[in-house]
Amino acid sequence: MxxxxxxxxxxxxxxxxxxxxxxxxxxxxxxxxxxxxxxxxxxTFYDVEMSRYARLLKIDAENPRVGHLHRPNSEAELMDVEVRINSDGFRDDEIRSNSNGTHRIIFLGDSLTFGWGVEQNETFAHLLERRLDAQSPTEVINFGTGNYNTEQEVELLLEKGLDYQPDQVVLFYFINDAEPVPQKSRFPWLGDLRIATFYWSRIKALAARWSDSAGYRDYYSALYRDGSEGLGRVRVALEKLRDASMDHGFEIQVVLLPELHELVDYPFRDEHAKISRMLSEIDIPTLDLAPAFADVTNPQELWVAPDDAHPNAKAHTRIADSSFNFIHGPGAR
Amino acid sequence: MRKFLIKYKWHLGIVLAVYLGVAIGLYLMTESPQSVPFLYQIN
Missing domain, CATH: 1.20.5 (Single alpha-helices involved in coiled-coils or other helix-helix interfaces)
Structure with a gap:
């Protein structure tokens, strides 16, 4: 021209x-x-909503190993769901300083435990609290925070969780928990531009489609290769968690949450086996929930949205149902 | 500036149409079930 x-x-x-x-x-x-x-x-676009979550509800943590925290007393509508953060920085009701004899359980986890895309009363944390409380007085405190890995979850427990004097801690592990601690964007203001978020994530998605190694399967599997740094950090964090449980006298358990793309022929069996072996060596009771989802032939019926494979309310109910006996079991009380 | 815009109005229109086409193409090509890992979107 x-x-x-x-x-x-x-x-x-x-x-x-x-x-x-x-x-x-x-x-x-x-x-x-x-x-x-x-x-x-x-x-709603998942990527835009995640960007809004970061801008509206997250703040930097002083401890670099924690990375980021929820902004206390904040709220936003994300994925068409109202999200409220309490004064302690958790997506939960206000927490009493004293448990008054109630069995107190802290749930550690990432956006799945946080309940991304589902109402607070539909999260497995809430459903399990209701069912456990019906058996005996029980309080569940949801420490779930989006984008956390195992290292951050354990650091958050050590920094804030011990003050609540928990009787039990359950860590909900997801396949991406072996990722490194995420780094803060150098241009955080770009998160306020919807068009920047759109282009950034869509170009990444297109690159993943054209690349042989950027899809979710290869990406997650790579985190579990022998000698990977992320896996080593997971082990160190879990050992810290076990030591804290012995020092402070609370029970610990780990629940492995399934990745929701393919459930009948689950592609991450080896990775789950690897993390289960590690937990067994560290002497932490573990429940793998992938088999409990093996009858789901259409995984997308459990997704929050077509562009978001986080568990929806139906999946949260299944997680609660499948992990209730394990969390309530005699080893945990 | 007004004189400039009048002078290049067709060029500007064509460039904007190209940008729009790229955006729509990108949207249509990636409008499918999530196939990438969950993204890092921190701050």
Whole structure:
């Protein structure tokens, strides 16, 4: 394409081209942002909602091993669900300082335990609390925080959880918990631009489709290769958790949550076996929930949304049903 | 600026149409069940 111009000076033409590019970029960002925001009034995008979660409900933690925390007393509507963070920074009701003889359990975990995409009263933490409390007075405190790995979960327990004097701690482990501690974005303000989030995540998704190694299967499997740094950090964190349980006298258990893409022929059996062996060596009772989901032929019926494989309310109910006996079992009380 | 915009209105329109086409193409090509790991979206 050639520019129709009466300028004969090449520098003037170059200047015009640069100005044209600048104007078109600004116009595109403004028009795209406004259009996307109008469209988002009628639809939710997982990636945009995650970005909003980070901007609205998270703050930096002083402890770099914890990384980030929930902003106390904050709230937002995410994935069309109301999310309220209490004054202690948890998605839970206000917690009494004293348990008054009630059996107190802390649930550690990431966005799955947090209950991403489901109402608070539909989370497995809430469902299990109700069922356990019906057996004997029990209080579950949900420490679930999005984007946490095992190291962060254990550090959060050591930093804040011990003050609650728990009788029992249950860590809900997910396949991505062997990831490194996530780094803060260098351009956090970009999270406020819907169009930036859209392009960033969609280009990543497209790259994953064209790449042989960027899909979820290869990505998660790579975290569990022998000698991987992430797996070593998981082990150190779990050993810390076991030591804390001995020092402070609380029971610990780990529940392995299934990845919800393929459940009949579960592709992460080896990875679950590896983490189960590690937990056995550290002497932490473990329940693998993947077999409890092996009859699900259409995994997407358990997803929060087509673009979001987090467990929906139906999956949370199944998690609660399948882990109740283990958490309530004699070894735990 | 007004003179500039009038002079290059067709160029500007074509460039914006290309940007729009890329955005719509990207949307359509990635509008499928999640196939990537959960993203890091921290702060």
């Amino acid at each position: 050639t520019l129709e111009t009466r300028d004969t000076m090449p520098t003037a033409r170059v200047r015009d081209i640069l100005v044209l590019i600048a104007i078109s970029l600004v116009a595109f960002v403004v028009i795209g942002e406004v259009t996307l925001r109008i469209y988002l009034e009628y639809r």
